Amino acid sequence: MSLFLGSMSHHIPGRKELTDSKAVVRLLPKKEAYIPLVAGRAAGQNSFNILVEEGEAVQVGTKLAETKSGMYVPIYSSVSGTYKGIVKRMHSTLRPQEHMVIECDGKQTSVQAFEPLDYKHATREECVDFVKNAGIVGLGGAGFPTYVKYGKPDGVECVLINAVECEPYITADYRNVMDDPTDLIIGADIMKKMADVQHVYICIKESHPDLIAKVKENLGGYQGIEVRPVPDVYPMGWERVLVREVLHREYNNLPAEAGAIVGNASSAIAIAKAFTKGEPIHEKTVTVSGNAVKNPQNVVVPVGTPVSEIMEACGGYTAETVRLIAGGPMMGRTIVNDLFVVDRATNAITVLEDVADDAIACLRCGRCSDHCPSGLQPVRIKEAVQKNDLDEMIKRGASSCIECGMCTYICPSHIDVTEHVRKAKRVIAMKKK
Ligand code: SF4
Ligand code: SF4
Incomplete structure (x- = not known):
């Protein structure tokens, strides 16, 4: 099946002017950084060797952990301070994951993580x-x-x-x-x-x-x-x-x-x-934007900085109920609170006013199918999910969805079609396991 059956020609209003010309603001965690023990599919102490002892002083660039097997990935400290142990926190992938806790000393002293290479x-x-x-x-x-x-x-x-x-x-x-x-x-x-x-x-x-x-x-x-x-x-x-x-x-x-x-x-x-x-990835530029954040801006923060602190530094929320998204509004994941931290792959936190669910019945207009870049019929997958029909979800190719969000964006009935397709992907993945 072609992956490019859709019309694929949608210009979406970018709202980039909220942040693109503002100077980047540097922030540090107030008290603790929580470095996620996550790299691709590897997650938690079962997948990583921990290379520091509790109570040990660490600096920016200290190697904290490395994967035990499979694809090799080391994790370096993003802050200086003291290693305090491991806690479970919500992660931006929407799963609770183990994080290494570093009590920050605010000095950001660093060690050469590795020698540069010409x-x-x-x-x-x-x-x-x-x-x-x-x-x-x-x-x-x-x-x-x-x-x-x-x-x-x-x-x-x-x-x-x-x-x-x-x-x-x-x-x-x-x-x-x-x-x-x-x-x-x-x-x-x-x-x-x-x-x-x-x-x-x-x-x-x-x-x-x-x-x-x-x-x-x-x-x-x-x-x-x-x-x-x-x-x-x-x-x-x-x-x-x-x-x-x-x-x-x-x-x-x-x-x-x-x-x-x-x-x-x-x-x-x-x-x-x-x-x-000789610098590992220790900090990230993150766009904090949307129609429900007081001061949209780009921030540079150490990996492991709590999003709650970033939101505070950006002036907080401007609506009583918001939709907080790790990532952008189309492909990001909606998260129930701001207790997750910035990971190496986090590039944005989008905050949108949570509008009342005004979805109406499907008009059978076919627009979601016309615009799906993966050539799927999202409305059919949605129906299969509603009927709990696994065979139909598989037959309709739900696993090929790239979660681009286009079907929700384009739907005149305001149906969150993408969420249904995501659910189908989860159901198929669980069945395969
Ligand atoms: S979210 Fe998935 S199903 Fe919806 S338009 Fe994008 S690729 Fe197609
Ligand atoms: S775009 Fe919305 S209304 Fe149109 S067919 Fe798809 S789900 Fe139904």
Whole structure:
């Protein structure tokens, strides 16, 4: 089945002006940071070796834990202070997870987490190994270890750097690239080497001429790196759509099947900082925005900073009942309270006024099917969920849903179709287990 049956041409009002031109604000946790013991599918003490003792002093860059088996991912401290043990807290993936507690001393003293590496004089394999030991994970949402993509680049012809940021409200990547184009380009050059390719395309929405100009100005003598403007439609930032737009190819499972490795712009910057400074991912730029937060802004916070403290620093909520979303309004996850923390993959906190449920009956207009980028019939999946018909959920391909939120956005009856499809995915996944 084609994954691109929908009309795919939706420009969604971005509301990016709420934050894109404001200076980034730096914050520290007030008392404690809670570093999630989560990396891809690995979670909790069963999956990680803890490398520090309770009561031990740690600094920014101290290695706290590493996965026991499977994909290797180390976790470094984002703050200086004292390690206090492990607690369970709600995580942005909507599951309670174990977190390492660091009582902060507010000094942010640091140790060299690892030695920098001159990538120009290192082999491709040494660079990939370096990224593995630096604990670099994708910062675009999934938090998947980056080195895995570069393990066997056979058949890969190019790297696409995704600086599209198509969801409304989110401007964290925009700010990161605007403020640090040099590291973006160094990161792009390192990715080019690790993928063993001649071309890197930095994909930016054509509605951002300022960002396009900024990156072009900084390309200097780097060979094979170019800016590729892409249309400002949703969900252009989804990697399947990006590969289709830039390379005119489709694939089933991984972009490598279409000859591409796709990386996020902030991940490229993080890679550059690891190679040039020996710096692990210890802080994140997070867009705090929406129509129910007092002072929308981008904040830079250590990984493990409680969202409740970030909300307080942004002036708090402006409505009595709000919908708090970890991520953007289309693909993010609604969370019941602000007790979760910023993880390495968190790029936004969206706060929307919670409007009364005004959904009416399905009009059978077919718009959700027309606009689904995965070529699904979301309304049919919704009906299967309502009838608890597992076979029908599977037959309708619910597992292919990328949770882009388009079906809910487009529905004239205000039905949260996406939530039904998500439920179908959960039911199918549980059945498979
Ligand atoms: S969220 Fe809806 S529109 Fe988006 S892929 Fe899933 S079913 Fe299709
Ligand atoms: S868009 Fe909404 S009203 Fe139209 S078919 Fe889909 S669920 Fe029904």
